[in-house]
Amino acid sequence: MTQHASTRMARWVGSCSGVFAWVGVLCLSLAAVAQTAAQTTGPARTLPLSQLQSGLHFSGPDVQALQADEFANPAQLWLGQGAARWRQAAANGKSCSGCHGDVASMKGVATRYPAIDPASGRLFNLEDRINHCTTRHQQAAVLPPESDALLGLTLLVAQASKGLPLRVDVGGAAQPHWQAGAALFNRRQGQLNLSCAQCHDQHFGQRLYTDPLSQGQPNGYPVYRLEWQKTGSLERRLRSCYAGIRAETPPWGATEMRQLALYLMWRGEGLPVEVPAVRK
Structure with a gap:
């Protein structure tokens, strides 16, 4: 090989080394971005935002009328x-x-x-x-x-927020709680071995005994339930679900209840606050 050809070959190799190094840096950067995105996106939505429905949608006309009546509404x-x-x-x-x-x-x-x-x-x-x-x-x-x-x-x-859409922050310090709430929502529990998702994501609209299953949306709480004959919190409703599937119920004020509520509020994002609400 002539000296001139050797020089050209050396320059070409040097150029390629620079390109390969740049490509390597780019790949590492893209991988870091992908990893960060995966960490921040968290749980995927099972129900598209366009398909969200308040629990009132699954209530009978008598309950709907009671909620709409400003004077008769017991809440x-x-x-x-x-x-x-x-x-x-x-x-x-x-x-x-x-x-x-x-x-x-x-x-x-x-x-x-x-x-x-x-x-x-x-x-x-x-x-x-x-x-x-x-x-x-x-x-x-x-x-x-x-x-x-x-x-x-x-x-x-x-x-005071009636009609405004739910919009919780699930980033930053709230993210681990949001992810924990999602895990709770999808975890089978209790003697009946059921999860929240099985009822409220997979079978909403179908009847459980005489009543249709709702999507389990939280936008009406605190809510007046006819079965309670009083107004109750979202935590009380979640505890009722735990009892319904014969699962061990967390103590009042447990972090798990707040984590599950955070996930539910994110899951219902965009639904308007609907109080004073009435449910059966």
């Missing part, structure tokens, strides 16, 4: 209690209205819970947030789960 009793407590001052003289003004200032709040509490790093549902304000700012006792006082305030705050 109005809890709304009234919530409105009174919103204005009521605690022993230290502070009230909800004293800090927040009219409850209309809560517009949009209910659409984004459960959410991470920045101070503690814990996953709070709306009831947790209300109790946090009650104990920290009013220096009052914790409102017990399912108490009329807590349900009334929660329903009142939720009504």
Whole structure:
């Protein structure tokens, strides 16, 4: 090989080495992007957003009429209690209205819970947030789960977002909770060996005994259920499902219940807040 040809060959090899190195860097970058995307996308949607339906859609005409009647809707009793407590001052003289003004200032709040509490790093549902304000700012006792006082305030705050779409944050510190909630939703549990997904993703619209299965959407809570003869929280409904499949029920306030609620709220993203709601 001549000296001139050797020089050209050396230049060509050098050029190729540079190209191969650039391609290698590009491939590594793309792999990193793909890995990051896989980590942040999380659970896939089983129900397309265009097919989401509120539980009211699966209710009978009598329940639908009761919810639509502003005067006959029994949840109005809890709304009234919530409105009174919103204005009521605690022993230290502070009230909800004293800090927040009219409850209309809560517009949009209910659409984004459960959410991470920045101070503690814990996953709070709306009831947790209300109790946090009650104990920290009013220096009052914790409102017990399912108490009329807590349900009334929660329903009142939720009504301020009536008609707004659910839109929770499932990124950042909330992501592991969201993924855990998805795992709970799809996990078979209890003596009946059933998962939430089997009823509410795979068989909604079909009848279980006399009633059609809904999609299990959370946009109407706190909700008045005729079987309870009172308003109840989403956590109470989830606990009822655990009992229905004969599974071990987590204690009140368990993180698992908030994780499952977070996943349900993301799953129902776009559905409007629908309170005061009535279900059978």
